[in-house]
Amino acid sequence: YSATIDQSPNSAKGLCYSVRAIYSPIKALISGCQAGEARAQEKLYHQFYPYAISLALHYSNSRDTAEEVVQDAYVKCFNALMRMDADFEGSFKPWFRRIIVNTAIDRYRAEKKRLTTEEISEHQLANMGTAPNGALEQFAKQDTYHLLQVLPPSYRLVFNLHALEGYTHAEIAELLGISEGTSKSNLYKARKILQRLCGHYLDLPKVANHG
Secondary structure (H helix, E strand, C coil), X not given: CEEEEECCCCCHHHCEEEXXXXXXXXXXXXXXXXXXXXXXXXXXXXXXXXXXXXXXXHCCCCHHHHHHHHHHHHHHHHHHHHHCCCCCCCCHHHHHHHHHHHHHHHHHHHHHCCCCCCCCXXXXXXXXXXXXXXXXXXXXXXXXXXXXXXXXXXXXXXXXXXXXXXXXXXXXXXXXXXXXXHHHHHHHHHHHHHHHHHHHHHHHHHHHHHC
């Protein structure tokens, strides 16, 4: 960084500091990655790994699967940066987030044919009951992905795309090659399961306290 001193009479007490950033650590790392520098890639990897694995866990049914999503996402990230002809524009994190989510979607598509998803009937859902209003909001962020991993892959993916990424059902249908009705149904079933799980989870401390 460089700093210039303003000593004009109009400044506070006749003296103020105007700081002008001429160097951005993240932009420097991105520039290094664009040049294919291994050290820059390593630093960027470690800097954003906690964010990447946290997001990937929401889309995966295990830690191992999430790790694979993250590794694939970083490969795509570095390749995309090296293909850029101009300097990287915009914020890196939202751009990288889209890569991670799209990688999770690609993985779902690849595995879709050999996945045996346990469908849940409307009758089963009706008998599951619901948790109190706002139950989902009472969970810490680190607990959320543990619940999401219980969901069948098709339910989990639709729930995440709609609730976390803000996609419409029309957009989800196009992304996953399903109908809008299926997207809405999967979201409904995912919420029903999560509400039920939240209800059991929130009841546990009460039971323990009486024991």
